Amino acid sequence: MSKIDLKVNRHPQTVDVEPSTPLLYVLRNDLHLQGPKFGCGMGQCGACTVLINGEAVRSCILPASAARGEITTLEGLAQNGKLHPLQQAWIDEQVPQCGFCQNGQILTAKAMLDKTPNPTDAQIREGMNNTLCRCMSYYRIQTAIKRAAKKMSGGAA
Ligand code: FES
Numbered sequence: 001m002s003k004i005d006l007k008v009n010r011h012p013q014t015v016d017v018e019p020s021t022p023l024l025y026v027l028r029n030d031l032h033l034q035g036p037k038f039g040c041g042m043g044q045c046g047a048c049t050v051l052i053n054g055e056a057v058r059s060c061i062l063p064a065s066a067a068r069g070e071i072t073t074l075e076g077l078a079q080n081g082k083l084h085p086l087q088q089a090w091i092d093e094q095v096p097q098c099g100f101c102q103n104g105q106i107l108t109a110k111a112m113l114d115k116t117p118n119p120t121d122a123q124i125r126e127g128m129n130n131t132l133c134r135c136m137s138y139y140r141i142q143t144a145i146k147r148a149a150k151k152m153s154g155g156a157a
């Protein structure tokens, strides 16, 4: 076991784990953050996505000891009790069905919008391409991303 320092949702944290422990397990089991989900465990579905320094990262295949920088989970998106525009758009568009994939959808969308604030439909499809939803909520995901993008760029959603 080793002590590993992490910064998660703006707070410093120290955990005592095997260095190879996937970041996902540390977030869920040690830090009790239930946003990131275990889907495939192989880096293929996106359910476990977190942001590290703003980049969408699959936490199921990242050793905790390699997680350097600011980690943001779904729990960290809201600030001062106010939902992030993406979270609000997800509610307004009633995106989730079972909900299992939605952590990855929202955080992948966040990373995409930070780089491409007003994406076209094609850019959304491309940016969200590898984040899987077995309930096929893709159309509502796209609509919610456009709604959030409009809000974030100062327009009425
Ligand atoms: S659980 Fe990590 S990508 Fe599927």
Ligand code: FES
Pocket (backbone or CB within 6 Å): 096, 097, 098, 099, 100, 101, 102, 132, 133, 134, 135, 136, 137
């Ligand atoms: S809402 Fe069920 S897997 Fe996406």
